[in-house]
Amino acid sequence: MSQSIQQVYIVDDDEAIRDSMSMLLETIDLPHQCFSSATEFLEIYDGTQRGCLVVDIRMPVMNGLELQKNLNEQECLLPIIFMTGHGDIPMAVEAMRAGALDFMRKPVREQDLLDRIQQALQHESGEFDMHEKMAGIRSRIATLTPKEHEIFDRVAQGQANKVIAAELGVSERTVEVHRAQVMKKLDVRTLADLVRLKLTGEAQLSP
Amino acid sequence: MSQSIQQVYIVDDDEAIRDSMSMLLETIDLPHQCFSSATEFLEIYDGTQRGCLVVDIRMPVMNGLELQKNLNEQECLLPIIFMTGHGDIPMAVEAMRAGALDFMRKPVREQDLLDRIQQALQHESGEFDMHEKMAGIRSRIATLTPKEHEIFDRVAQGQANKVIAAELGVSERTVEVHRAQVMKKLDVRTLADLVRLKLTGEAQLSP
DNA sequence: AAGCCCTTACGTAGTTTCCCCAATGGATGG
DNA sequence: CCATCCATTGGGGAAACTACGTAAGGGCTT
Numbered sequence: 001m002s003q004s005i006q007q008v009y010i011v012d013d014d015e016a017i018r019d020s021m022s023m024l025l026e027t028i029d030l031p032h033q034c035f036s037s038a039t040e041f042l043e044i045y046d047g048t049q050r051g052c053l054v055v056d057i058r059m060p061v062m063n064g065l066e067l068q069k070n071l072n073e074q075e076c077l078l079p080i081i082f083m084t085g086h087g088d089i090p091m092a093v094e095a096m097r098a099g100a101l102d103f104m105r106k107p108v109r110e111q112d113l114l115d116r117i118q119q120a121l122q123h124e125s126g127e128f129d130m131h132e133k134m135a136g137i138r139s140r141i142a143t144l145t146p147k148e149h150e151i152f153d154r155v156a157q158g159q160a161n162k163v164i165a166a167e168l169g170v171s172e173r174t175v176e177v178h179r180a181q182v183m184k185k186l187d188v189r190t191l192a193d194l195v196r197l198k199l200t201g202e203a204q205l206s207p
Numbered sequence: 208m209s210q211s212i213q214q215v216y217i218v219d220d221d222e223a224i225r226d227s228m229s230m231l232l233e234t235i236d237l238p239h240q241c242f243s244s245a246t247e248f249l250e251i252y253d254g255t256q257r258g259c260l261v262v263d264i265r266m267p268v269m270n271g272l273e274l275q276k277n278l279n280e281q282e283c284l285l286p287i288i289f290m291t292g293h294g295d296i297p298m299a300v301e302a303m304r305a306g307a308l309d310f311m312r313k314p315v316r317e318q319d320l321l322d323r324i325q326q327a328l329q330h331e332s333g334e335f336d337m338h339e340k341m342a343g344i345r346s347r348i349a350t351l352t353p354k355e356h357e358i359f360d361r362v363a364q365g366q367a368n369k370v371i372a373a374e375l376g377v378s379e380r381t382v383e384v385h386r387a388q389v390m391k392k393l394d395v396r397t398l399a400d401l402v403r404l405k406l407t408g409e410a411q412l413s414p
Numbered sequence: 415a416a417g418c419c420c421t422t423a424c425g426t427a428g429t430t431t432c433c434c435c436a437a438t439g440g441a442t443g444g
Numbered sequence: 445c446c447a448t449c450c451a452t453t454g455g456g457g458a459a460a461c462t463a464c465g466t467a468a469g470g471g472c473t474t
Contacts, residue, residue, distance in 0.1 A: 158399030
């Protein structure tokens with residue numbers, strides 16, 4: 001599933017920073033891409049990107065926090081590492097509350113940054129896999145017809161076929177047919193799998 | 208289950224701060240308790256406390272971050288709001304990474320602090336309920352005998368009784384007996400409930 | 415010896431799964 | 445407009461799985 005490759009997306013209006021960052025990442029052969037503004041990154045961002053962001057806080061037009069907010073609204077999963085020359089505590093707190101992975105002051109020790117980036121990539125990998133899994137489950141659930149979905153919910157809650165049939169005012173046979181169809185569409189063989197699948201599909205990624 | 212009452216635990220070595228905080232909380236009739244050091248709080252802390260902490264970062268002997276670390280190791284659920292006169296960004300970042308709810312600079316606007324405290328109490332309430340629920344489930348699971356636990360796992364994974372019997376080298380009847388005992392001990396009637404209970408018991412509180 | 419755990423059997427009843435079949439109604443496409 | 449697909453509904457019956465009551469033997473610890 002992980003067709004796309006993890007990259008480090010550097011967003012900083014200071015060309016010198018971008019260049020030095022770029023060189024640093026090349027020393028360890030880490031794919032990366034530079035952007036001179038938040039908007040420039042947002043233009044290419046479409047939700048398919050993998051990896052992490054290294055973002056300067058203070059930038060013209062749209063600053064780092066605004067970029068973060070924008071991405072969060074898009075349910076972006078890319079971890080963000082902030083870099084700042086002049087950030088203050090409220091800014092750092094806001095960034096962290098909004099899910100930033102770190103908030104580092106320039107100048108940054110190169111090894112510290114690389115460590116954080118590796119950590120971010122690893123974290124994103126896990127989140128991405130989980131997100132893929134959940135998206136797959138949800139898309140399979142989406143193929144259920146309304147009746148199938150209704151029966152899916154009730155079966156997963158543990159209702160017996162006869163109960164479902166009585167409450168929906170149909171024959172047990174009908175419930176059986178739908179139930180079997182649900183199992184087939186969701187590609188599960190046991191009720192236990194069905195319940196697990198439902199719970200996984202309803203789960204939330206940690207905020 | 209919520210026998211104990213939520214309180215605000217104030218930890219600050221500055222008596223003036225403690226007093227003013229205490230007065231502030233009295234204006235809205237919020238139960239609270241003051242401590243002049245981290246160790247003083249740790250002495251009374253036994254895991255039964257409910258509410259939240261308002262902690263000064265800079266304190267002699269044990270500072271706020273060390274207190275947080277200590278409490279985290281005890282799997283303490285109390286949200287922590289840090290107060291600081293002289294904190295720096297790395298400190299704020301570390302505190303937030305370690306799960307702090309906020310990191311506020313003194314002097315703090317009273318209303319801001321009260322808002323955060325209310326938010327913290329609400330958050331703790333939810334976490335506590337979830338923790339209680341999970342603890343209840345785990346204690347019930349703990350009453351299972353080894354064989355029952357084994358069969359519990361397999362049943363929750365969707366294995367049929369005959370499969371379990373074959374793999375364990377016992378008769379189906381034996382599995383049935385254990386299975387019924389498991390359902391009784393865990394107080395569930397359907398397989399769906401059993402699976403849900405197992406997943407809930409295995410869940411982690413969001414770090 | 416008492417108590418708990420693990421084990422098993424017989425029989426009955428209820429539930430689910432899967433095979434065959436078929437009819438209705440709505441949507442889609444030629 | 446008709447043909448076709450598909451969702452929905454339903455029947456019968458066989459096979460498998462599960463539930464439960466009753467009863468009972470062996471092993472283990474206290």
